[in-house]
Structures are given as C-alpha cells and as structure tokens.
Amino acid sequence: MSHFMSTEKWEEDSMVLDMRPMLRGETKHIHIDYLLTPDLPDGAQFDGDAHVLGDVTDEAGYMHLTLTATVAYRTECARCLEPVSGDFAVQLERTVAAEGTLTQEQLEENVDEYAVIKDGMLDLDEEIREELLLSFPMRFLCQEDCPGLCPKCGKPRRLGDCGCSLFEPDPRLAVLKKLFDKNEEDKEEN
Known part of the structure; x- marks a missing residue:
C-alpha cells in the first residue's frame, strides 16, 4: 500500500x-x-x-x-x-x-x-x-591517471607527445639570461 x-x-x-x-x-x-x-x-x-x-x-x-x-x-x-x-x-x-x-x-x-x-x-x-x-564530487577524471592538457598548445597529453618544451626557466634568473644572451650576441658579432 x-x-x-x-x-x-x-x-x-x-x-x-x-x-x-x-x-x-x-x-x-x-x-x-x-x-x-x-x-x-x-x-x-x-x-x-x-x-x-x-x-x-x-x-x-x-x-x-x-x-x-x-x-x-x-x-x-x-x-x-x-x-x-x-x-x-x-x-x-x-x-x-x-x-x-x-x-x-x-x-x-x-x-x-x-x-x-x-x-x-x-x-x-x-x-x-x-x-x-x-x-556529488566537485571534479571528475576520465581516467585516474589522466595526464591533462599540454600547458603550451592545449593538446590532450593522452594522445601522445606534442613536441612542446615544458622547460620553464626561473623568472628570478631572467636578468642573468638576458646578460648571457647579450654576451652570445656580442661574441657572434666579433
């Protein structure tokens, strides 16, 4: 009933x-x-x-x-x-x-x-x-070990390597990099 x-x-x-x-x-x-x-x-x-x-x-x-x-x-x-x-x-x-x-x-x-x-x-x-x-979960994953997207080009990483370099130099050392780059340019000119 x-x-x-x-x-x-x-x-x-x-x-x-x-x-x-x-x-x-x-x-x-x-x-x-x-x-x-x-x-x-x-x-x-x-x-x-x-x-x-x-x-x-x-x-x-x-x-x-x-x-x-x-x-x-x-x-x-x-x-x-x-x-x-x-x-x-x-x-x-x-x-x-x-x-x-x-x-x-x-x-x-x-x-x-x-x-x-x-x-x-x-x-x-x-x-x-x-x-x-x-x-209800706040986030879902397509698979537990999903590698996500490439931060440079946005290609799904699970589809394979996109060829993007993931090296990110320390921004605090950017001034030194500019000095080295300038030094390299000066050497090439001479």
Missing part, C-alpha cells in the same frame, strides 16, 4: 510520505520507489531524474529511513576536458522523528541523523536533494 501524499503546503513536484499510518501503528513498513528531479551541481548535467529506492521501518518504536538515490550524469574531465559520464549513487539513513519530539539542540547537533515528520508528513525530496548536492 502506498502512503505518498501531496498537500498544498508542499511544492507540487515534491514527494511527501504520509507517515500517519505508521504513527498510529497500522503498518511497520513503507516501501519507497519514485523518480526525483535533482538540483544540478555546477558543471554537470543529469541524464534524467534520480531513481529513489528505500524503506521506512518501525523497529520497536524507532522509525528508520533508508534511501538510495541513483542518477546518471554527464560532465567533463577536470584535467583534459573530455566528456565523462556515469551513474552516481548516494545512500541516506536517518532516524525518523515526529516534530516536537526532539529539542532544537538535538536537531542542530545531529542534523544528519534525523528526518523530521511535520503534520504527519515526511518530505523525502529535501533530504535527498541535499545529500546528492553535498556528496
């Missing part, structure tokens, strides 16, 4: 779990399976919605939420700018508590431990979106 319910208090695209049957002791388990449009992190695109699977179980008076959200992504390698794609999954576990059963101090100290039921409803989207954004 599904216990999803949307009310006008919540965003229209929000998935809200009706926890009242569990709070009344009518059920010990609620299965969760739905699609969520996640927020986009900078520099990445998601290929569709996140698939969210999970359960809420009543374990001797303690309600436990377990969720896994999986989303396909497209981005670029942080070193060579080649396209990178794959699936990213995040797992979320929370103790479910009704609003008013926890002190403000408990909520602030253990923000990642509790999912709070408000007016008999549990907004799953807020928890999942936050976890996806916080867990």
